[in-house]
Amino acid sequence: MDIKEQLGQFTQERFGLTPDQCNDRQLYEALLALTRRLSEARPAPDGERKLYYFSAEFLMGKLLDNNLLALGIRDQARELLASMGRDLNAVEEQEPEPSLGNGGLGRLAACFLDSIAALGMRGDGVGLNYHYGLFHQKFVNHKQMETPDPWMQPDSWLIPTGKTFTVPFGGFDLTAKLWDVSIPGAYNDRANRLHLFDVEEPAAPPENGIDFDKTDIVHHLTSFLYPDDGDEAGRLLRVYQQYFMVSAGAQLILQELEERGCGPRDLAARTAIQINDTHPSMVIPELVRLLTARGLSMDDAIDQVRRTCAYTNHTILAEALEKWPLHFIERVAPQLVPIIRELDRRAREACPDPAVAILDNQNLVHMAHMDIHYGYSVNGVAALHTEILKKAELNRFYDLYPARFNNKTNGVTLRRWLEACNPDLTALIDRCIGPGWRKAPDQLVGLLDFIDNDQVLGRLLTVKYSAKERFCRELQEAQGIDVDPSSVFDVQIKRLHEYKRQQMNALYVIHKYMEIKGGRKPEHPITVLFGAKAAPAYVMAKHIIHLILCLQQLIENDPAVRPWLRVVMIENYNVTWAERLIPAADISEQISLASKEASGTGNMKLMANGAVTLGTMDGANVEIAELVGPDNIYTFGADSDRVIHLYDDKGGQRYRARDYYHTLRVEPLVDFLLSPELLDIGDPKSLAALWRDMKGKDWFMALLDVEEYISVKDLAIRQYGDRKSWARKMLVNIAKSGYFSSDRTIRQYNEDIWHL
Numbered sequence: 001m002d003i004k005e006q007l008g009q010f011t012q013e014r015f016g017l018t019p020d021q022c023n024d025r026q027l028y029e030a031l032l033a034l035t036r037r038l039s040e041a042r043p044a045p046d047g048e049r050k051l052y053y054f055s056a057e058f059l060m061g062k063l064l065d066n067n068l069l070a071l072g073i074r075d076q077a078r079e080l081l082a083s084m085g086r087d088l089n090a091v092e093e094q095e096p097e098p099s100l101g102n103g104g105l106g107r108l109a110a111c112f113l114d115s116i117a118a119l120g121m122r123g124d125g126v127g128l129n130y131h132y133g134l135f136h137q138k139f140v141n142h143k144q145m146e147t148p149d150p151w152m153q154p155d156s157w158l159i160p161t162g163k164t165f166t167v168p169f170g171g172f173d174l175t176a177k178l179w180d181v182s183i184p185g186a187y188n189d190r191a192n193r194l195h196l197f198d199v200e201e202p203a204a205p206p207e208n209g210i211d212f213d214k215t216d217i218v219h220h221l222t223s224f225l226y227p228d229d230g231d232e233a234g235r236l237l238r239v240y241q242q243y244f245m246v247s248a249g250a251q252l253i254l255q256e257l258e259e260r261g262c263g264p265r266d267l268a269a270r271t272a273i274q275i276n277d278t279h280p281s282m283v284i285p286e287l288v289r290l291l292t293a294r295g296l297s298m299d300d301a302i303d304q305v306r307r308t309c310a311y312t313n314h315t316i317l318a319e320a321l322e323k324w325p326l327h328f329i330e331r332v333a334p335q336l337v338p339i340i341r342e343l344d345r346r347a348r349e350a351c352p353d354p355a356v357a358i359l360d361n362q363n364l365v366h367m368a369h370m371d372i373h374y375g376y377s378v379n380g381v382a383a384l385h386t387e388i389l390k391k392a393e394l395n396r397f398y399d400l401y402p403a404r405f406n407n408k409t410n411g412v413t414l415r416r417w418l419e420a421c422n423p424d425l426t427a428l429i430d431r432c433i434g435p436g437w438r439k440a441p442d443q444l445v446g447l448l449d450f451i452d453n454d455q456v457l458g459r460l461l462t463v464k465y466s467a468k469e470r471f472c473r474e475l476q477e478a479q480g481i482d483v484d485p486s487s488v489f490d491v492q493i494k495r496l497h498e499y500k501r502q503q504m505n506a507l508y509v510i511h512k513y514m515e516i517k518g519g520r521k522p523e524h525p526i527t528v529l530f531g532a533k534a535a536p537a538y539v540m541a542k543h544i545i546h547l548i549l550c551l552q553q554l555i556e557n558d559p560a561v562r563p564w565l566r567v568v569m570i571e572n573y574n575v576t577w578a579e580r581l582i583p584a585a586d587i588s589e590q591i592s593l594a595s596k597e598a599s600g601t602g603n604m605k606l607m608a609n610g611a612v613t614l615g616t617m618d619g620a621n622v623e624i625a626e627l628v629g630p631d632n633i634y635t636f637g638a639d640s641d642r643v644i645h646l647y648d649d650k651g652g653q654r655y656r657a658r659d660y661y662h663t664l665r666v667e668p669l670v671d672f673l674l675s676p677e678l679l680d681i682g683d684p685k686s687l688a689a690l691w692r693d694m695k696g697k698d699w700f701m702a703l704l705d706v707e708e709y710i711s712v713k714d715l716a717i718r719q720y721g722d723r724k725s726w727a728r729k730m731l732v733n734i735a736k737s738g739y740f741s742s743d744r745t746i747r748q749y750n751e752d753i754w755h756l
């Protein structure tokens with residue numbers, strides 16, 4: 001039956017209407033049901049070994065468009081709707097975004113599931129079914145407000161499986177109910193699954209913002225992604241979430257092993273577990289527990305687990321490396337405590353250095369240490385990041401287990417981040433080099449043959465301009481703001497964090513504002529676009545959002561500046577906004593303090609859509625710079641060796657913000673935070689707190705790089721005026737982005753780690 005008939009049958013049964021009588025909402029529900037059914041009917045890929053990708057976050061984004069594409073019926077669906085005078089995009093607007101992740105780490109997990117399925121590998125995701133995911137962000141009085149973001153509707157992607165598992169917490173058991181999301185493979189007729197565990201009786205929606213009773217584990221365990229961990233109740237809930245996920249996940253693995261006719265002794269031969277950051281690390285002692293309960297000796301159980309688990313490190317920020325007090329685990333999962341002690345004892349026996357112990361002298365459990373001792377692979381997520389792990393952060397472990405360390409530079413699925421979000425650019429690429437790049441993204445380098453083709457270069461500029469116009473319409477509709485599509489779109493979209501240095505970009509805005517007020521117009525009108533959520537308990541990040549929103553307002557009110565400089569912060573930045581904004585970006589801001597950004601993936605998405613990177617030599621920017629060459633990227637700032645030197649070994653700094661603040665160019669920029677015009681708009685307390693921090697502490701050294709940043713950014717904006725030369729830069733960036741396809745990343749994971 002073709003999709004026209006299926007759609008008609010569904011709308012008839014469900015609504016008593018023919019498709020052309022349905023509204024967009026009804027058409028969305030019909031397409032969702034049809035797509036879900038087609039995907040669900042697909043068998044799993046073949047393979048002796050099966051991968052389980054454990055992650056506390058899967059930032060999936062909307063799935064309808066993605067799944068229509070993977071099922072190979074997107075064009076058909078579009079044409080069918082068009083024949084009824086309807087628009088598939090409008091129907092897709094109806095889908096709520098499942099925001100089951102914070103940012104890069106969760107989005108990476110989602111790209112990986114897409115690639116694993118597309119490559120026909122047998123691999124499922126394991127995570128939690130958060131009811132509200134990340135919060136919805138609103139701006140009120142130039143400040144971030146958080147509200148719940150419900151995404152589960154009666155019709156959603158969740159497939160009830162009927163499977164349940166009992167998770168034994170200290171003092172009570174909790175039933176984990178399994179829901180699945182089907183993940184269709186783009187280039188085959190198979191599908192994997194994302195397994196999401198949920199409590200049986202989820203709480204009713206909270207009444208007051210995102211506040212809830214964090215001690216009501218039974219009802220609230222899966223309410224929110226990453227609850228505010230500013231207090232002990234929040235941190236404990238986090239451990240409950242983690243154990244719930246890994247215990248149910250480990251039980252599912254052993255059950256599936258049995259269904260495949262295997263026993264617990266076949267675990268390592270038939271299974272690979274990838275631990276995405278340390279949130280799922282308790283899967284190691286939990287599996288040891290379950291295997292010994294099934295009759296294996298401690299030695300054998302540990303041996304199986306060690307040959308099954310592989311760990312991905314995502315950060316070198318010390319505060320992000322999880323260390324849980326043993327008494328938390330005593331409370332949440334007391335049965336793990338003797339196992340963790342035994343794992344620690346054995347690790348100490350093998351290596352007496354206390355720096356590599358699992359339990360330290362304050363009885364903190366170092367989750368990453370457990371992963372490295374009891375896994376067979378440790379990988380960083382970009383070449384520079386892995387080198388820093390080997391040389392500095394995890395150096396002791398590298399000396400112990402050099403063969404376990406390997407690099408897997410991140411990637412993004414070009415199906416979502418080019419083909420689906422930028423159809424005009426996709427069509428242009430197809431016309432130049434044919435469609436083969438989809439399965440072999442390295443073929444994008446074929447675009448370099450067109451580097452002197454004026455027609456292609458001109459077309460590239462036209463495609464970018466129409467993407468900018470489209471974004472302007474969407475922004476106008478969502479936020480009532482008009483921006484000029486012929487201005488330079490300077491885009492910084494990512495979580496708000498001091499190390500990502502949105503505050504340095506804000507100082508650039510102040511610099512431009514002051515120049516324009518002083519009568520010096522920029523070479524080209526500039527629109528600085530931000531998208532960023534701040535963690536609800538991250539005070540400094542909220543001050544930075546406030547500063548940006550105040551600058552936005554200041555400039556809106558100033559008819560002398562407005563034609564030359566605009567600042568827009570997009571409300572509720574999420575995957576959907578990323579898909580709208582990335583095709584429209586001219587400059588990609590990747591300005592983290594060198595050594596702090598493990599990889600970045602936003603940088604890759606923007607590059608593939610023809611944005612030129614303005615960045616530090618950090619994370620995967622280093623690899624981007626190598627690939628495109630110095631003429632096609634703007635780099636600046638202290639390098640990672642210098643930055644690492646500026647931090648001392650005792651948790652302090654050799655860097656002194658004051659020395660950089662007291663210079664002719666920098667001081668007026670920072671002091672502008674306390675200018676009468678800004679204080680008139682903003683909250684004096686917030687602005688003063690940020691001002692004090694910037695001049696007196698500046699932990700992530702914005703003032704170290706700000707002057708060079710300003711001059712390099714001015715250079716980029718000047719060179720933007722040479723349209724033909726800029727189009728060449730765009731073309732080189734697109735041509736070299738094939739390396740950053742997550743299909744490449746997943747092939748490497750499979751060759752070096754999983755061996756599926």
Ligand SMILES: *Cc1c(COP(=O)(O)O)cnc(C)c1O
Pocket residue numbers: 102103104105107493494495573574575578599600601602603605
């Ligand atoms: C890709 C992506 C990120 C990661 O961006 P970085 O610049 O790598 O930090 C964060 N949020 C969303 C919604 C994304 O799509």
